[in-house]
Amino acid sequence: MISIHNIAKRYRTDEVETTALNGLSLEVKPGEFVAIMGPSGCGKSTLLNILGLLDEADGGQFLLDGIDVSRYNENRRAELRMEKIGFVFQNFNLIDELTVYENVELPLLYNGIKAGERKKRVEYVLDKVQIMHRRNHYPTQLSGGQQQRVAVARAVINQPAIILADEPTGNLDSQNGNEVMQLLTELNESGTTIVMVTHSEHDARFSHRIVRMLDGQTVAESVLV
Amino acid sequence: MFRNYIKIALRGLVKHRAYSFINILGLATGMAVTLLIGLWVYHEASYDRFLPDYEQVYQIKRHYTIEGETHTIEAIALPLVEIMENDIPGIAHVALSDWGNAHSLMVGETKLSSQGYFVGEDFLQILKYPLLRGEPATVLNDPNSIVLTEQTATALFGDADPMGQAVKLDNSQELTVSGILRDVPGNSTMQFSYLLPFSLLENISPYVREARNEWLVNSFMLYLGLAPGVDQEQITPLIENILAEKSPDLKPYDPRLSLQPAADWHLYGRYENGRPAGGYIEYVRLFGIIGLLVLIIACINFMNLATARSEKRAKEVGVRKAIGSKRKHLIVQFLSESLLLTTVSFALGILLVYLVLEPFNQLVGSEIRIPFDQPLFWLLMVAYLLLTALLAGSRPAFYLSSFNAVRVLKGGMQKQRSAVWGRKALVLIQFSCSIALIISTLIIYQQIRHVQDRPTGYLRDRLMMSEMSEDLNRNYEAIKADLLGSGLVEQVAKASGSASEINFFTIISNWPGRNPDRAHLEIGAVRASETYFKTMGMEIIAGRDFKSNLEADSHSVILNEAAIRQLQLDDPIGQTINWNRNQNVTIVGVVKDAILLSPFTPVHPTLFAPSFNHESSILYRLSPNVSPREAIPQLAEIFDRYNPAFPYEYQFADEAYARKFQLELLVGKLAGLFAGLAIFVSCLGLFGLAAFMAEQRRKEIGIRKVLGATLMQIWLLLSREFLLLVLISCVLATPLALYFLQDWLLQYDYRxxxxxxxxxxxxxxxxxxxxxxxxxxxxxAGTARPVDSLRSE
Known part of the structure; x- marks a missing residue:
């Protein structure tokens, strides 16, 4: 599903150059649930952004479903994101001006799905994440857990093959956190590949495999299943 | 998708009310100003274009050169008519016209005085003012006919049918109504209430008959209607040199004729060296530019506030990109927002224009209306709306959509240096334009004040003037005696012009010590009664005034200082000069210069000759202790006694003089108005920007206050940048204002x-x-509790 080889990424400011990824390689198989762990600044989020086609690597190869996407331009990357990838962020990143329903509907609008089909799908997903009763509320009117459930619903609405989650429970209490992890597990069981960055050993145990990173490289792997 | 954009935009508008308010108010003001100026420009450009076939309508202009300077006037000599009619192919119709005068019209007891023209038979076949009754080809054929406008007909005859009815002109000529014209619209260069046949003028005025074959008398205007398919370029070579060929006397002056199309009459009135050199069009252009500037200033507010607010929008951009939005989606989204905001502003702008249209019309003396009923207007408005939305929205759209998703989602939205610089540059543009407008307003008013303070050379206070009809001229001595006898008036005089005009220009062809190279001196001429200078309050500075027995002075003239300077006479009194076709006269006095023409030009050399004929003006000064309000009904009674055909009409000399500043005052008022609006809209934007800057630096301000910063230091921290920008704008505005103003001032000799x-x-x-x-x-920001700003971090 995902195959990266020798990926490098450096950030430059006027005076300082920081190496975020240093020749990192990783394989993720279809249907896998991978947790990426490591101390702050080790490059976890950079890796996730590159996997999500939000950012470009400076070197190395990135194969998505066997196709090299490392040199795709922004428009083709946007198309791929829409088609294959769903994001779940630590701080939810819902659009405050849109209701729950409209936030979840947005990817379908970009995808050009017809109104009737949109309604069916949004309602189905909202029901699945148990937030249907809040469909007309605005994000600021919801608790953190509820917001993250909406974010998950938005991530899966286009039925992506991959979900990339960046510390999905980082801003939640343990009960809400568990509910979100449960949701991700269910998605994975229905066939969605999940790559999750986390600080939490507890959350990582929901995954099949834990990849540990340090200074832009993978340093250890442990298979849980 | 579009619905989604509009939805989010609407909710954003409501949520950020203060921001929306600033934006909408600014943009609505800008759009209203531009729309108003646009309507005014359209109105000015529409002059005379309502006439059917106006493209074929021309007026003859005559050019002549004296001492290297070419003058251009409309007045032509009558023999030209026959040549135009018979010898020039391509001219379908030719019609004379006089200069338009007020005449009295009487029907029974009803009388009114209003402006009308004596025009040639073909006039209505050239200038096709629509006739409601009568045929254009025949209504002016009978010398004893009159064509009334609808309003005049109603004023004279009420609801009765006016056709064929009798109207008495100036209490002497019995005329028959031969046609009814639709009322002349405000955007017609010629304004009149009725037309009279030129043949009538010939019948009642011997001098017109005498001028029929006279090449040196230029007293009328000539209009041409070219045949279909014939244009100016074809006719001009045929008529250009007629005067030189036909009249050897004129040859030394290099006389030429040219045509001016009807569409240019209003806007291109000024000629320099025989060529059109602008005129009112300059003001139309100037204010057109100002209108655009105010709109740009308003659009800049939108751009600046949108990019300043970008940090708030950044997250949304990141999320949308992450879930698959392409850049073009975002551009369309932000442009839609701009369109929504512009539409709301436009609606408000139209409302504003609707509300201020009446006062504006009064200010500029126009009859502008919003053509709600014309599809073309709405089409233009849609284009205006879209263009404004694009102008205001394009920069934010391209800027915001360019955000890198990763960076903005991480919250690491850095200050974009290019955006900050762009914003500063735009503020500079706003303030440079606004300050340039302020400078212009100040200088225009200084110029007006400068000219208003110029000594006029006569006393305007309590001086009144009325036009003289035939009746008044006949009864001049009697009315003079009655006026003085009433005690209301202390001085009475008659003259060939009021205190604010010279109606005749002629030449002094010879004088002692004349340099043989110099052909002659062009001079203004006023025929005046013996009491003229006393009544006007003009000071004789050498020699003497006219004798009370004017007959004894029949060969005397009085010259003003300007004329003496031009003639270079060291000891003018008693010298003999030759003027007005070989009349030898003696200079008996020199009068102090007085501004009878434009206060913006040097005093024109003027000759005052004794009056023995009928004159056009009666001048009278109220006694010092008489209140004008009480005097006027009594004056009216005296005038009615001797002038029964005319309603009593008068003007005060000071008001007539003030009217000479009309155009300048209008320009000053408009410049002031638009400068005020420009600075208002600019400040609105600055207010919004300052609010964002304060919000952005909230944490910094909190920390500084914890560390002991005073309110003054915080104020300086936030204000410094803007003050610097305004200072730089002052520097930029200076050459900008100078560039326009120097040109404007140059047209005034007295500046x-x-x-x-x-x-x-x-x-x-x-x-x-x-x-x-x-x-x-x-x-x-400086007085906020620091703990609030720090806690939120």
Missing amino acids: ISISPLTFVLAGLLALIITVITISFQAIR
């Missing part, structure tokens, strides 16, 4: 020199306004 103090004053004014605008935000 101020621009003082640097004006620029300092305008800059100070702008700085004070800026300080007031931004201090509100700076003080609010």
Whole structure:
């Protein structure tokens, strides 16, 4: 599903150059649930952004479903994101001006799905994440857990093959956190590949495999299943 | 998708009310100003174009050169008519016209005095003012006919059918109504209430008959209607040199004829060296530019506030990109927002224009209306709306959509240096334009004040003037005696012009000590009664006034100082000069210069000759202790006694003089108005920007206060940047204003020199306004509890 080889990424400011990824390689198989762990600044989020086609690597190869996407331009990357990838962020990143329903509907609008089909799908997903009763509320009117459930619903609405989650429970209490992890597990069981960055050993145990990173490289792997 | 954009935009508008308010108010003001100026420009450009086939309508202009300077006037000699009619192919119709005068019309007891023209038979076949009754080809054929406008007909005859009815002209000529014209619209160069046949003028005025074959008398205007398919280029070579060929006397003056198309009459009135050199069009262009500037200033507010607010929008951009939005989606989204905001502003702008249209019409003396009923207007408005939305929205759209998703989602949205610089540059543009407008307003008013303070050379106070009809001329001595006898009036005189005009220009062809190279002196001429100078309050500075027995002075003239200077006479009294076709006269006095023409030009050399004929004006000065309000009904009674055909009409000399500043005052008022609006809209934007800056630096301000910063230091921190920008704008505005104003001032011979103090004053004014605008935000930030701003981090 995902195959990266020798990926490098450096950030430059006027005076300082920081190496975020240093020749990192990783394989993720279809249907896998991978947790990426490591101390702050080790490059976890950079890796996730590159996997999500939000950012470009400076070197190395990135194969998505066997196709090299490392040199795709922004428009083709946007198309791929829409088609294959769903994001779940630590701080939810819902659009405050849109209701729950409209936030979840947005990817379908970009995808050009017809109104009737949109309604069916949004309602189905909202029901699945148990937030249907809040469909007309605005994000600021919801608790953190509820917001993250909406974010998950938005991530899966286009039925992506991959979900990339960046510390999905980082801003939640343990009960809400568990509910979100449960949701991700269910998605994975229905066939969605999940790559999750986390600080939490507890959350990582929901995954099949834990990849540990340090200074832009993978340093250890442990298979849980 | 589009619905989604509009939805989010609408909710954003409501959520960020203050921001929306600033944006909408600014943009609505800008759009209203531009729309208003646009309507005015359209109105000015529409002059005479309502006439059917106006493209074929021309007026003859005559050019002649004296001492290297070419003059252009409309007045032509009558023999030209026959040549145009018979010898020039391609001319379908030719019609004379006089200059338009007020005449009295009487029907039974009903009388009114209003403006009308004597025009040739073909007039209505050239200038096709629509006739409601009668045929254009025949209504002016009978010398004893009159064509009334609808309004005049109603005023005279009420609801009765006016056709074929009798109207008495100037209490002497019995005329028959032969046609009814639709009322002349405000955008017609010729304004009249009725038309009279030129043949009538020939019948009642011997001098017109005598002028029929006279090449040296130029007293009328000539209009041509070219045949279909014939244009100016074909006719001009045929008529250009007619005068030189037909009249050897004129040859030394290099006389030429040219055509001016009807569409140019209103806007291109000024000729320089025999060529059209602009005129009113310059003001139309100038205010057109100002209108655009105000719109740009308003659009800049939108751009600046949108990019300043970008940090708030950044997250949304990141999320949308992450879930698959392409850049073009985002551009369309932000442009839709701009369109929504512009539409709301436009609606408000139209409402504003609707509300201020009446006062504006009064201010500029026009009859502008909003053509709601014309599809073309709405089409233009849609284009205006879209263009404004694009102008305001394109920069934010391209800027916001360019955000990198990763960076903005991480919250690491850095200050974009290019955006900050762009914003500063745009603020510079706003304030440079606004300050330039302030400078212009100050200088225009200084110029007006400068000219108003110029000594006029006669006493305007309590001086009144009325036009003289035939009846008044006949009864002049009697009415003079009655006026003086009433005690209301202390002086009475008659003259060939009122106190604010010279109606005749002629030449002095010979004088003692004349340089043989010099052909002659062009001079204004006033025929005046013996009491003229006393009544006007003009001072004789050498020699004497006219004798009370004017007959004894039949060969005497009095010259003004300007004329003496031009003639270079050291000892003028008693010298003999030759003027007005070989009349030898003696200079008996020199009168102090008085401004009878434009106060913006040097006093014209003028000759005053004794009056023995009928004159056009009666001048009278109220006694010192008489109140005008009480005097006027009594004056009316005296005038009615001797002038029964005319209603009593008068003007005060000071009011007539003030009218000479009309155009300049109008320009000053408009410049002031638009400068005020420009600075208002600019400050609105600055207010919004200052609010964002204060919000952005909330944490910094909190920390500084914890560390002991005073309110003054916080104020300076937030204001410094803006004050610097306004200072730089002052520097940029100076050459901008100078460029336009120097040109404007150059058209006046009597003008101020621009003082640097004006620029300092305008800059100070702008700085004070800026300080007031931004201090509100700076003080609010400075007095906030630091704990609030730090806790939110």
